[in-house]
Amino acid sequence: MDLGKDLVAASATPLVLAILAEGESYGYAIIKRVGELSKGHLQWTDGMLYPVLHRLERHGLVASRWRSSEAGRRRKYYRLTKEGRTELEAERKRWQTVDATLNRIWMRACPA
Amino acid sequence: MSAAADHPPLEEQIGQWRAYLRRRRAITGPDVAELEAHLRDQVGALIQAGLAEDEAFLIAVKRLGSLDALSREFAREHSERLWKQLVMAPDGDAAPATATRIETLVMLALAAAAAVAIKIPGLFGLELVDRNGPFYARNASLFVLPFVTAYFVWKRRMAPRHWVWLAVAFVAAAVVVNTFPFARGTTGPSYTEALCALHLPIALWLVVGIAYVGGRWFEGGGRMNFVRFSGELFIYYVLIALGGGVLTAFTIMMFEAIGIKAEWMAQQWLIPCGAMGAVIVGSWLVEAKQSVIENMAPVLTRLFTPLFTIVLLVFLATMAWTRRPIDIQRNVLIAFDLLLVVVVGLVLYAASARDPEAPPNLFDRLQLLLIVSALVVDTVALFAIASRISEFGFTPNRVAALGENLILLVNLAWSAWLYAAFLRGRGAFRALEAWQTAYLPVYATWAALVVVLFPPLFRYV
Numbered sequence: 312m313d314l315g316k317d318l319v320a321a322s323a324t325p326l327v328l329a330i331l332a333e334g335e336s337y338g339y340a341i342i343k344r345v346g347e348l349s350k351g352h353l354q355w356t357d358g359m360l361y362p363v364l365h366r367l368e369r370h371g372l373v374a375s376r377w378r379s380s381e382a383g384r385r386r387k388y389y390r391l392t393k394e395g396r397t398e399l400e401a402e403r404k405r406w407q408t409v410d411a412t413l414n415r416i417w418m419r420a421c422p423a
Numbered sequence: 424m425s426a427a428a429d430h431p432p433l434e435e436q437i438g439q440w441r442a443y444l445r446r447r448r449a450i451t452g453p454d455v456a457e458l459e460a461h462l463r464d465q466v467g468a469l470i471q472a473g474l475a476e477d478e479a480f481l482i483a484v485k486r487l488g489s490l491d492a493l494s495r496e497f498a499r500e501h502s503e504r505l506w507k508q509l510v511m512a513p514d515g516d517a518a519p520a521t522a523t524r525i526e527t528l529v530m531l532a533l534a535a536a537a538a539v540a541i542k543i544p545g546l547f548g549l550e551l552v553d554r555n556g557p558f559y560a561r562n563a564s565l566f567v568l569p570f571v572t573a574y575f576v577w578k579r580r581m582a583p584r585h586w587v588w589l590a591v592a593f594v595a596a597a598v599v600v601n602t603f604p605f606a607r608g609t610t611g612p613s614y615t616e617a618l619c620a621l622h623l624p625i626a627l628w629l630v631v632g633i634a635y636v637g638g639r640w641f642e643g644g645g646r647m648n649f650v651r652f653s654g655e656l657f658i659y660y661v662l663i664a665l666g667g668g669v670l671t672a673f674t675i676m677m678f679e680a681i682g683i684k685a686e687w688m689a690q691q692w693l694i695p696c697g698a699m700g701a702v703i704v705g706s707w708l709v710e711a712k713q714s715v716i717e718n719m720a721p722v723l724t725r726l727f728t729p730l731f732t733i734v735l736l737v738f739l740a741t742m743a744w745t746r747r748p749i750d751i752q753r754n755v756l757i758a759f760d761l762l763l764v765v766v767v768g769l770v771l772y773a774a775s776a777r778d779p780e781a782p783p784n785l786f787d788r789l790q791l792l793l794i795v796s797a798l799v800v801d802t803v804a805l806f807a808i809a810s811r812i813s814e815f816g817f818t819p820n821r822v823a824a825l826g827e828n829l830i831l832l833v834n835l836a837w838s839a840w841l842y843a844a845f846l847r848g849r850g851a852f853r854a855l856e857a858w859q860t861a862y863l864p865v866y867a868t869w870a871a872l873v874v875v876l877f878p879p880l881f882r883y884v
Contacts, residue, residue, distance in 0.1 A: 339460070356487070361454065362500040365454075366500050384463065385456070387453070387456075
């Protein structure tokens with residue numbers, strides 16, 4: 312299923328924030344988690360995640376630090392800030408509004 | 424195992440990929456490290472899934488996305504990175520932080536030394552006051568250029584047996600300009616003394632140039648790089664001087680407000696010491712930032728070549744139309760000398776920024792038009808002067824100005840010839856570049872002749 316570029320881009324922010332709400336994480340793990348959650352339907356170009364993360368960091372929604380993993384690999388870990396948590400809540404409300412609106416019309420428009 | 428031998432090992436591939444990524448201006452060191460960690464995770468996961476190393480690498484790179492699209496995204500998020508910043512940050516691992524710090528310290532020490540040097544004569548009764556003006560005018564370049572030279576001797580790690588000749592040149596210059604028995608007029612320096620003061624920096628600038636290219640004057644593009652350096656240094660110096668002017672004005676103004684006259688402080692310390700130190704700081708800035716900041720001299724050249732061409736053509740047309748002769752004033756020769764200097768500068772800096780392999784374009788035609796119109800204007804002026812030179816007599820100023828005019832005329836005439844050949848496809852642009860760089864010592868040699876020979880020839884008047 313092709314979700315289209317705009318929809319993928321629009322969903323990136325709430326998705327990343329929500330995944331980071333589960334706990335501190337790094338780029339590769341976030342991408343893997345997106346794959347699991349969407350059952351492979353949401354295909355990101357891996358590299359594109361990083362400008363998104365940097366934008367969220369600039370807006371103060373996430374904070375980052377460099378840390379070595381148990382295996383000794385240095386990775387940049389991101390975690391949600393307080394503002395990020397507030398924003399996540401706002402995002403959730405927005406998407407639920409869209410979802411609820413669409414749901415009300417789906418049943419009439421294409422009853423399948 | 425033969426398959427493994429055919430393909431470069433994983434580390435090497437990652438190394439190449441990293442180097443390629445580093446060249447993107449929008450993606451900085453930490454970003455590269457972050458993306459590399461991602462790449463390694465991905466490769467590791469794919470290998471565990473049963474792929475060979477090189478296959479895993481290819482897929483992982485593909486999944487990261489095309490580098491063009493990626494750096495576009497990074498540029499959108501980090502637009503400030505596209506503005507080159509004038510900060511003291513080293514570029515990746517090319518320049519280790521300690522080396523940069525040592526260089527900064529050396530630069531500061533040399534700048535301080537130059538600032539102190541201008542105050543030393545004051546300890547021996549030669550204060551910076553009007554009556555010692557001629558002394559400071561003659562020696563101005565000797566207070567600062569040895570330190571610029573020292574900076575490059577240090578930076579290029581020149582061997583003592585090479586740089587000792589540069590030191591000899593400075594000592595010789597100091598001896599010559601300070602032992603000549605110049606005539607003492609009541610009104611400032613004598614003519615030959617003023618000529619010395621004017622020409623010594625030009626002659627000594629070649630010494631700086633030899634240090635700049637690390638003693639290898641004839642190798643590679645060293646001379647053209649020195650030309651580029653000189654132009655950029657000039658621009659930096661003007662900018663620093665503007666800032667210094669603001670600082671001086673504020674100093675005087677603020678002390679004035681509490682009733683203290685600070686002019687002497689500005690005149691005796693701030694301005695002379697600042698003017699000396701700024702040359703070193705400017706040189707260091709040009710050196711440190713040569714890859715960071717776009718060169719300004721070629722940009723100014725592009726801007727002013729058409730304007731100067733238009734002015735010269737309009738001048739020629741007006742002269743032909745109104746049939747007004749050139750009014751031979753005392754300084755008319757100097758004015759036309761300066762015109763030729765500007766035109767040679769425009770040609771030189773256009774050449775310094777041009778890709779020698781590129782085919783002729785409109786700008787090259789414009790350059791030729793500029794040179795030819797300058798040559799015509801100067802020839803008209805020379806004829807006007809030559810017809811009356813016997814009336815004026817051969818003063819040192821006039822001989823020096825005439826010599827300079829001829830030197831610049833020869834340069835431009837041959838440049839025009841080479842440009843024309845290039846535009847007709849009969850020659851390479853490199854010939855013009857080679858001519859310009861080969862001509863550099865001629866200016867310095869003439870300046871040295873004026874310094875050394877003119878005072879005795881004209882009896883130190």
